[in-house]
Amino acid sequence: MSSQRVLPSPPPLKPEQESPDHTSSRATSHTKARTRLSIAERKHRVGNAIVTIVLSLGAVVMVAPLLWTFSTSLKTREGVFALPPQWIPDPFVWENYLRIWSAGPLLTGIQNSLIVAGTVTIVGTLFSALASFAFAKMRMPFKNVLFLSLLAALMVPFPTLMIPQFTMFASIGWVDTLLPLIVPFIFGNIIMIFFLRQYLNSVPDSIIEAARIDGASYLQIFFKLIFPIIKPAIAAQFILWFMAVWNDYLAPIIYLNSPEVQTLQLVIANFNAQYAIQTDYPLIMAASFVALLPVLIVFIVFQRQIIESIALTGSKG
Amino acid sequence: MSTTTRRSRLHRQEHLTALAFVALPVIGFLLFTLYPMLFSIYASFTDWNGLTPPVFSGLDNYITMVQDPYFLESMYNTFFLMLGIPIGLVISLALALAMNRKMRGSTFFRTVYYVPVISSIAAVAILWQWAFNGDFGLINQVLALVGIDGPNWLQDTATVKPALIIMAIWKGLGFSMLLYLAALQSVPRHLYEAAALDGAGAWKQFRHITVPMVRPVTFFLVVTSIIAGSQVFVEINIMTPTGGPEFSSATIVWYIWQKAFDNLQMGYASAMSIVLGLMVFLITFIQFRLNRRNQFSID
Numbered sequence: 001m002s003s004q005r006v007l008p009s010p011p012p013l014k015p016e017q018e019s020p021d022h023t024s025s026r027a028t029s030h031t032k033a034r035t036r037l038s039i040a041e042r043k044h045r046v047g048n049a050i051v052t053i054v055l056s057l058g059a060v061v062m063v064a065p066l067l068w069t070f071s072t073s074l075k076t077r078e079g080v081f082a083l084p085p086q087w088i089p090d091p092f093v094w095e096n097y098l099r100i101w102s103a104g105p106l107l108t109g110i111q112n113s114l115i116v117a118g119t120v121t122i123v124g125t126l127f128s129a130l131a132s133f134a135f136a137k138m139r140m141p142f143k144n145v146l147f148l149s150l151l152a153a154l155m156v157p158f159p160t161l162m163i164p165q166f167t168m169f170a171s172i173g174w175v176d177t178l179l180p181l182i183v184p185f186i187f188g189n190i191i192m193i194f195f196l197r198q199y200l201n202s203v204p205d206s207i208i209e210a211a212r213i214d215g216a217s218y219l220q221i222f223f224k225l226i227f228p229i230i231k232p233a234i235a236a237q238f239i240l241w242f243m244a245v246w247n248d249y250l251a252p253i254i255y256l257n258s259p260e261v262q263t264l265q266l267v268i269a270n271f272n273a274q275y276a277i278q279t280d281y282p283l284i285m286a287a288s289f290v291a292l293l294p295v296l297i298v299f300i301v302f303q304r305q306i307i308e309s310i311a312l313t314g315s316k317g
Numbered sequence: 318m319s320t321t322t323r324r325s326r327l328h329r330q331e332h333l334t335a336l337a338f339v340a341l342p343v344i345g346f347l348l349f350t351l352y353p354m355l356f357s358i359y360a361s362f363t364d365w366n367g368l369t370p371p372v373f374s375g376l377d378n379y380i381t382m383v384q385d386p387y388f389l390e391s392m393y394n395t396f397f398l399m400l401g402i403p404i405g406l407v408i409s410l411a412l413a414l415a416m417n418r419k420m421r422g423s424t425f426f427r428t429v430y431y432v433p434v435i436s437s438i439a440a441v442a443i444l445w446q447w448a449f450n451g452d453f454g455l456i457n458q459v460l461a462l463v464g465i466d467g468p469n470w471l472q473d474t475a476t477v478k479p480a481l482i483i484m485a486i487w488k489g490l491g492f493s494m495l496l497y498l499a500a501l502q503s504v505p506r507h508l509y510e511a512a513a514l515d516g517a518g519a520w521k522q523f524r525h526i527t528v529p530m531v532r533p534v535t536f537f538l539v540v541t542s543i544i545a546g547s548q549v550f551v552e553i554n555i556m557t558p559t560g561g562p563e564f565s566s567a568t569i570v571w572y573i574w575q576k577a578f579d580n581l582q583m584g585y586a587s588a589m590s591i592v593l594g595l596m597v598f599l600i601t602f603i604q605f606r607l608n609r610r611n612q613f614s615i616d
Contacts, residue, residue: 047418052420055415055426058412058430059429062429062430062432065445065455065487066432068444068455072447085453085458127341131341133338134334134335134338138335138338139328139332140331140335140336140339143335149343150342150343153346153351155601156594157544157548157593157597159550159593160353160354160357160590160594161349161350161353161357162577162590163353163357163360163367163577163590164354164587166577167367170367184348184349185345187341187344187346188341188342188345190342218334218338219334249439249551250550250570254574265437266439268439269439272443284443284447285444288443288444289440291439291440292437295435295437296432299432300428303431306435310495311499312499
């Protein structure tokens with residue numbers, strides 16, 4: 001409660017900043033306008049108060065399942081079944097967060113997820129950026145045909161491809177390794193190519209031509225000139241892609257069986273199946289909460305970039 | 318003469334470099350999209366267990382499919398779960414309108430509502446499975462506070478689909494809200510001012526300015542939600558591992574997955590995956606056509 005008070009307190013200017021914007025067109029030096037302004041302002045404030053209350057109630061609904069998870073993760077096994085329910089754990093069992101590491105391959109799950117998501121996004125981003133540069137700024141034969149076929153691939157849902165992909169990788173012995181989760185995706189991400197190409201369209205051709213006249217190769221132009229320009233766009237797309245790979249479940253469940261190769265999402269799903277039978281819900285919830293944390297932290301740190309690029313997605317769609 | 322050959326040599330060099338830059342995504346497309354897609358089409362006309370070579374069987378799989386009650390049920394379930402889409406859109410537009418006001422804390426709210434979107438669906442499914450627990454789950458404990466004896470959500474054919482819909486709305490709200498918010502912020506203020514001068518009340522302004530101005534976003538959201546909705550899998554796999562009571566929460570992708578990787582009926586599963594692919598293609602195609610028409614009417 002007190003921390004909420006502290007956060008939005010600083011700018012006492014705010015109400016004054018808001019009102020001129022709202023009424024400036026009508027506000028004259030007339031005295032009548034003055035009273036009208038204050039009525040409008042009061043109305044605005046009452047409206048804000050109501051909206052804040054409604055949004056707060058909604059926010060409670062949004063975070064309730066997460067808080068419930070966290071609360072469960074700190075209970076004793078018996079505390080979970082207490083009646084009336086314990087909204088706040090009694091006692092707090094922080095040991096649950098120690099038990100999870102030996103109760104299942106959680107640590108290797110995190111490692112595997114890092115390997116997959118890291119390799120796919122780092123290598124894939126490089127190739128996607130290079131391709132987007134070529135599609136946006138270079139002359140080549142069949143450019144539109146190639147670009148449109150890549151875009152068309154977006155229309156094919158993964159379930160339509162997964163059976164042949166599985167048998168392909170099975171025939172070269174890659175099942176139960178991380179390779180089928182990495183290899184198909186390091187060739188580049190069409191969504192990323194699309195957005196970077198869009199972004200590059202606003203970069204003038206003349207700077208590239210000037211660099212060409214100075215004798216720079218296309219690779220040099222890409223790394224020295226283009227890459228710094230599109231870095232913000234790359235960063236946003238990179239984060240989104242990383243989170244998508246990190247959270248993926250369908251591909252891992254098809255390919256991975258052994259505990260030592262499973263990704264984090266599979267590990268927690270197995271926790272869920274295994275420990276629900278033993279009614280060890282605190283353990284399941286602690287593991288799930290740990291699985292949620294990395295992406296949650298990334299989101300909170302980069303939320304401005306993430307939210308901006310998502311909003312952009314809608315306007316481009 | 319010599320300048321033209323020089324230029325054409327330069328062009329050729331540019332062409333080759335450009336092709337090299339796009340080569341990997343194109344190879345990826347050929348290997349991991351085009352080839353599997355063609356193979357899926359072929360496999361859908363075969364009897365195939367994934368271990369021995371496929372045996373051509375004509376339209377058998379497709380004939381089996383239309384007579385398979387499980388397939389029909391999973392299709393029905395998949396579409397039923399999409400009933401949450403309009404509900405989610407209405408709520409998220411209302412939220413976006415609320416957040417579009419100039420007031421404190423809207424950034425904070427935006428973040429809170431967006432958290433479920435970035436959360437992994439596996440973790441979300443686990444925590445909602447627990448929240449829907451019939452005896453000790455959050456939902457029923459809250460309902461008990463107001464004297465309602467809640468059902469055993471995920472074990473009851475009548476409530477398993479509503480439960481999944483509630484969870485899907487909760488998870489998707491932040492995304493559509495954000496897109497609506499961006500759209501609302503780009504609506505020119507003078508439209509509202511002019512309407513207010515003409516005496517249009519809040520409802521009329523909403524009905525005749527806001528709704529038409531955010532229509533492209535609504536359209537985008539409907540299409541992407543249908544495409545995503547046709548591929549629901551993770552929450553079914555985790556929350557109702559056997560496809561729910563009397564198969565009542567099995568979706569089409571869940572059934573494809575089960576047939577292909579549990580029963581090794583890969584030919585049959587391929588045929589169903591082709592039907593799914595055609596569905597998605599059709600929706601996308603309609604979107605492109607309608608979108609083009611929308612743009613014409615605005616211009």
